[in-house]
Amino acid sequence: MAAWLLSRALSGKSGGLLPWSQVCCRERCRTAPSVLPALQDKPRAASDLPRVSVWEMLYRMLVQGYYNRLHELQLYEKQLYGPIYWSGLKSVSVNTAELLEELLRKDEKFPSRGDMSLWTEYRDMRGFGYGPFTEEGERWYKLRAVLNKRMLHPRDSAQYDGVINVVVTDFIERIKHLRRCSPTGNLVPDMSNELYLFSLEGIASILFETRLGCLEKEIPAGTQEFINSIAQMFSNSMAVVITPKWSRSLLPFWGRYIAGWEGIFSFAKTLIDKKMEDIQQRVDNDQDVEGEYLTYLLSNTQMSNKDVYASVTELLLAGVDTTSNTLTWTLYQLSRNPEIQDRLYEEVSSLVPADRVPSAAEVTAMPFLRAVIKETLRMYPVVPMNARIITEKPISVGGYQFPKKTGFTFCHYAISHDENTFPEPYRFKPERWLRDGRQRPNAFGSIPFGYGVRGCVGRRIAELEMYLVLFQLIRHFEVKPDPTTGELKSINRTVLVPDKQLDLHFVDR
Numbered sequence: 001m002a003a004w005l006l007s008r009a010l011s012g013k014s015g016g017l018l019p020w021s022q023v024c025c026r027e028r029c030r031t032a033p034s035v036l037p038a039l040q041d042k043p044r045a046a047s048d049l050p051r052v053s054v055w056e057m058l059y060r061m062l063v064q065g066y067y068n069r070l071h072e073l074q075l076y077e078k079q080l081y082g083p084i085y086w087s088g089l090k091s092v093s094v095n096t097a098e099l100l101e102e103l104l105r106k107d108e109k110f111p112s113r114g115d116m117s118l119w120t121e122y123r124d125m126r127g128f129g130y131g132p133f134t135e136e137g138e139r140w141y142k143l144r145a146v147l148n149k150r151m152l153h154p155r156d157s158a159q160y161d162g163v164i165n166v167v168v169t170d171f172i173e174r175i176k177h178l179r180r181c182s183p184t185g186n187l188v189p190d191m192s193n194e195l196y197l198f199s200l201e202g203i204a205s206i207l208f209e210t211r212l213g214c215l216e217k218e219i220p221a222g223t224q225e226f227i228n229s230i231a232q233m234f235s236n237s238m239a240v241v242i243t244p245k246w247s248r249s250l251l252p253f254w255g256r257y258i259a260g261w262e263g264i265f266s267f268a269k270t271l272i273d274k275k276m277e278d279i280q281q282r283v284d285n286d287q288d289v290e291g292e293y294l295t296y297l298l299s300n301t302q303m304s305n306k307d308v309y310a311s312v313t314e315l316l317l318a319g320v321d322t323t324s325n326t327l328t329w330t331l332y333q334l335s336r337n338p339e340i341q342d343r344l345y346e347e348v349s350s351l352v353p354a355d356r357v358p359s360a361a362e363v364t365a366m367p368f369l370r371a372v373i374k375e376t377l378r379m380y381p382v383v384p385m386n387a388r389i390i391t392e393k394p395i396s397v398g399g400y401q402f403p404k405k406t407g408f409t410f411c412h413y414a415i416s417h418d419e420n421t422f423p424e425p426y427r428f429k430p431e432r433w434l435r436d437g438r439q440r441p442n443a444f445g446s447i448p449f450g451y452g453v454r455g456c457v458g459r460r461i462a463e464l465e466m467y468l469v470l471f472q473l474i475r476h477f478e479v480k481p482d483p484t485t486g487e488l489k490s491i492n493r494t495v496l497v498p499d500k501q502l503d504l505h506f507v508d509r
């Protein structure tokens with residue numbers, strides 16, 4: 001997901017880049033504004049704000065090597081320039097919860113994150129439609145109205161607990177198998193990879209209504225090719241953004257990038273076409289058409305096939321790395337905080353009898369389980385920055401007046417590490433989210449799924465997947481760190497990922 005962030009960062013339209021630099025900041029530190037006092041009635045001109053030039057951004061990213069720590073740059077820039085500043089020519093970085101709230105409450109009817117040409121070009125070439133990520137304006141609005149049904153409301157997503165629980169059960173079996181293969185009998189190497197396979201299998205079983213075999217001992221060849229295609233598309237995206245169009249026939253990146261998309265779409269299309277044939281057969285035989293999400297899209301809506309291909313593919317791409325990396329960070333933190341893990345175990349083992357798997361209603365009613373995921377997403381917002389372009393009219397934010405078409409970059413990572421909102425921001429403290437009489441943090445301090453009508457459509461599914469798998473993992477195993485792993489740092493690969501492999505011990509309860 002988040003291709004738009006990649007292209008914005010590199011085109012200088014975004015706020016989030018790098019360093020901890022030695023670049024002289026003395027002057028800027030003196031001039032960094034705070035937000036204007038509410039008493040000042042006349043908004044100031046946007047040109048009064050400090051500005052990070054495109055060259056500074058490039059220097060920090062390429063020379064100082066912060067290209068993969070864009071989230072850390074948000075913290076540094078806040079010190080340097082204050083809570084709101086220009087990044088490049090067209091984008092303004094917003095770096096406090098209060099300003100973020102002010103801006104998002106003024107968001108438009110058809111919110112836009114900006115240029116998505118990195119993804120739309122392939123769809124245009126092949127005549128596919130656009131999905132929820134790439135579509136804009138009224139067409140996007142209508143598309144979301146269709147996609148939201150059966151997905152966004154907790155009541156709708158709850159119906160997938162059976163499908164997800166089957167995948168979770170297979171995942172637990174896989175963990176047991178991997179443990180047996182290790183010299184100590186309980187070590188599972190490379191949890192990020194395992195959780196990626198789990199997340200792909202989980203979301204595909206909802207979207208395609210079929211199993212891909214990611215959790216089998218031998219992953220089927222077609223599924224492996226699909227996984228490789230996704231990796232190929234993402235790994236060539238950066239090169240495609242930074243190299244000029246004229247070089248596409250000379251350099252290998254564009255060809256590989258397109259080949260990645262071809263593999264992704266052809267796999268998705270095959271599965272969707274097959275489902276369509278099944279539905280047609282049932283209709284021809286006067287049988288009821290029953291099914292999950294894909295059946296709903298194919299049989300109950302006005303969507304054309306090419307729109308279904310695009311939407312299902314985009315939902316799938318958005319739903320794998322996000323969920324799997326959040327789970328990776330959760331297990332990492334739980335392994336290092338045994339007292340928090342014990343408290344979670346107490347909750348999961350006391351609320352559901354040991355001989356059955358939990359339902360959606362049961363896991364969503366577990367306050368500590370929910371708090372653990374919420375705290376993980378605060379510390380490691382898997383989408384560490386986001387964006388909006390306000391296209392229709394001028395807008396004032398923080399006492400400054402911006403012309404229409406101004407882009408805004410949201411510094412989610414820095415905002416969710418602001419110690420004014422979250423005391424001890426670098427400590428994993430799920431209890432800060434409990435509704436037990438304590439004061440709740442500012443809601444805009446951590447909005448990992450975005451906000452408003454353009455917010456994450458898969459949020460409820462993602463939460464359900466994460467609750468169900470975490471429940472089973474913690475009920476079955478005590479998760480312990482492997483001493484060779486040490487401390488993990490987060491790096492930015494459009495989503496926040498660990499800088500090295502995470503191996504964990506799974507000891508039977």
Ligand code: HEM
Pocket residue numbers: 113132133144203314315316318319320322323326382383386387448449450451452453454455456457458459461462
């Ligand atoms: C931990 C898991 C996830 C996180 C943290 C996450 C986060 C986000 C964020 C921050 C956005 C941008 C929202 C905005 O601009 O206001 C987004 C958009 C989106 N997400 Fe998720 N997401 C997750 C899982 C999923 C899953 C499982 C799916 C698919 C079922 C999904 C599908 C999408 C789609 C399609 C969009 C674009 C929506 C639009 O533009 O209308 N996400 N997500």
